[in-house]
Amino acid sequence: MSRQAHGLRAWLLQRFTAAYIALYILVTGLWFLWQPLHSHAQWQAWLAAPLPNLATALFIATLLIHAWVGVRDVIMDYVRHTGARVSLMALVALVLGGTGLWSLRVVFSVVGQ
Template structure:
């Protein structure tokens, strides 16, 4: 297996695994909110602050960021040919995704107390 095909397989696998986890988390969350919806803000915060839910939500956010990175990286690599533009787009994408990840981490830690 060549290095390029190995990278392609890893990207494909990351896309599939993150998609499966995100789908399962969304189904779980929808089921929870349909069966036992929070009645007020305090119940919502208490649910998110639960260590299991907080960890699952953190993993969901990480999965979302990885899924986004792999997908947009592949689109940029396939359709943006000038190297300088590609590098600029990669840099912007890294900055935006890092900012979103740090902001999400801050919120999760703040809720966890």
């Protein structure tokens, strides 16, 4: 794959993930304005429903992908030393991976309750 095609793929991925992130924030924000949740039990019940749970899991995944593509491109553009670039990208991947696993664990922990 050419470098130009790789750049186009990253650009498109950033746009699609940003669109979903914006849509999720808009829809859930309006939902909570219309029907606020006042207790922990209400939050659990909302998140235990299939649609909000799936939408939230997808939100977390798209947020992590969006962050990875953005940070990866910045590191590739501005960190010249190959060893430092690879180390930074590995560190970012570990942090985002750990954050993603922890976030999905929290989201899916209410399903079984």
